[in-house]
Amino acid sequence: MAANPRQEAPHAAIELEELSLGWRDKVAVRDLGGTFPRGSLTALVGPNGAGKSTLLRGIMGWVTPLSGRICLTGDSAPAFMPQQGDFDRTFPISTHDFVAMGAWRRVGPWKGFGRSERDRLEHALQAVGLSDFGRRPLATLSGGQLQRALFARLMLHDADTYMLDEPFSAVDRATTEDLMKLLLDWNHAGKTVIVVLHDLDLVRRHFPQTLLLAGQCVGWGDTGEILTPENLHLARHLCAGDYL
C-alpha cells in the first residue's frame, strides 16, 4: 500500500516502502511495504528471528535500511521500549528519578523539573499503579513493578507513536492485564501503538491489526484474517529456513 510518499499521507504514522533491514551477512527483514495508520493498534507477531526487533530498531533509526525507505510523520519521534533493556537495575536511583528520565525530550540535560512535569510524573505513576513507590530505590522493585515503572517512563515521552518490544515477557498475568489496559487507553487517546508479542491469545483479544513477520511479510491487516493456522505455519517454516 505504498501510495504517494511525497504527498501528505496524514493517515499514516509510519510508512514502509520496500524496506530491507539487516547487515551485510544477514538480511533480517526483506521487502516490507505498508503503513501503520495514525491511531492504529498493531501487534507485531512472528517466530524468533523473524526480524521484529530489527524492524522497530530500524524505525527508530538505529539500523540503516539496506534498501527502501521508512517515512515517519508526526511532530515527535516514536517512543520505544526495547526488549529487556539492559539497564543497570542496581543503580542507586529512586523510582521517581528513573521514571523522570522519560521527560528528557522536554527537559533535556539542564532544564528544571517544574510543576507541570512533576504533575505528569505523578499522573504516570498513578496510571501504572506505582503512586506510593516514588521514593523507593529502583533496586527494590519486583519484576512486575519494574515493568510498570518502564511503562510510566515511556508514558512521560508523550509521543504520538509508542513501540514496545515484548513488554510482557517476564511479567505475571495480572500485571500484563493492567499494562495492556494502559496501552488500550493510550490508543483510545489517539496514539499509534505497535507491540511485539508472542501471546497470540492477547493479540486476538485486544489488537485489531496484526503484522505477521517471518523475515518477510506473511500478512498485514485485520487480526482475524491474518492469524490463521496456515499463515502461522508458513511463518514458522520461513523462519526455520525452509523456503517454499
Next chain:
Amino acid sequence: MRRALAGASALAMAAGPLGVFLVLRRMSLMGDAMAHAILPGVAVGFLTAGLSITAMTVGGMVTGLAVALLAAAVARLTPQREDASFAAFYLVSLGVGVLLISLKGGNTELLHVLFGTVLGLDDAALILVSATSSLALLVMALIFRPLVMECLDPLFLRSESNMGPVVHMAFLLLLVMTLVAGFQVLGTLMVVGIMMLPAAAARFWAASAMGQMALAAIGGVFASYVGLLLSYYANVPASPAIILSAGIVYFLSVTFGTQGGLWQVARQARARRLRLSRISGRDN
C-alpha cells in the same frame, strides 16, 4: 602541613565523586589503569624539564588521553573488549614510564613521582590541584543528568539524544585531569586510592548517586586529615598513611554500613530466622 591538608582535601573533593561514577560504571579497575597510563607522559616531562609541574602535567595529559583514545578505538574497531584493550595499553604505558624514569632519575626522584610529595606541595601545585578539582566538580554538575543516564541506561540515552559519546569522553577527560593533578599530591601509584576507596565506602551509607558522591568527597577529606595526622605523629610517609586511613574507613563501612553492610545483613538474617522459628514454633 596546612598546605598538605589543603592540597589533599581539594583533590579528595573532586576525586570522590569521580570515583563514585567509576564504581557505578564498573570502571573501578580502569581508574587504576589510567593512573598508571599517565606515567610515561609524566616521565617525559620529568626528563625534559626536571621536576617541572607544567611539563609533567602536560605530558601526563597527552599520554592519558592517548591511552584512553587508543584503547577506545581498539575496542570499537576490533572484537577486543574495552577492559582488555585498556589493560594492554596501560601496562605498556606503565612499563615505558618506569623505564624512562629509572633511566634518568635516581631512586628518590622515582619515588617522588610514584608516591607524590604531599608534604612538599608548593604554591603552583596547590593552585593546580584546586583549579582542577573545581573545574572537575563544575563539569560534573553540568553533565550530571546525562552522565547518570549514560551509566544507568545508555540505550535509553541513545534513543533520546546524541550526548552519550560526548558525555563519555568528557568523563574520561575529567578522570585524566584529576589524576594528573593528583599525582603531585599522592603520586601515580596511589592517587587512585583517594578516588576509589571513599567512593567504594560511600556505597554502604547512601542510597542515591548524589548522596554517595557527597559522602565520598567528605570521606576523602577526612581520610586525608587522619592520614596526615598519622604521618606526623607516627612518622610514616604521608601518602600511604592517607590511603590506609581511607582503607580503614572502607573496612568500617563494609562492616557497619547501613546500606548492605555485613553487620546489618547478619542482623536482618537473624531477625528473619527468629521470625520463621516463631512461626513454626506456633504451628507445632
